[in-house]
Amino acid sequence: MNYQIYVYLILSCLSAFALSGVNFEKFMKKNRYFETRFLVLLLSLALGYIVTKFIFEFL
Secondary structure, three states, X not given: OHHHHHHHHHHHXXXXXXXXXXXXXXXXXXXXXXXXXXXXXXXXXXXXXXXXXXXXXXX
């Protein structure tokens, strides 16, 4: 069961890397750097969770 946690962490890091290519500052208010980074963090964790569940359900 511990391997699922490792896959989740790896995929969360990969999704954060992928989301770093999107310019979220265009969608947020000006001078809201912390909120923008927090949004990217939440989106990367959610995307990592969804992809992990998909992989383990698929296998």
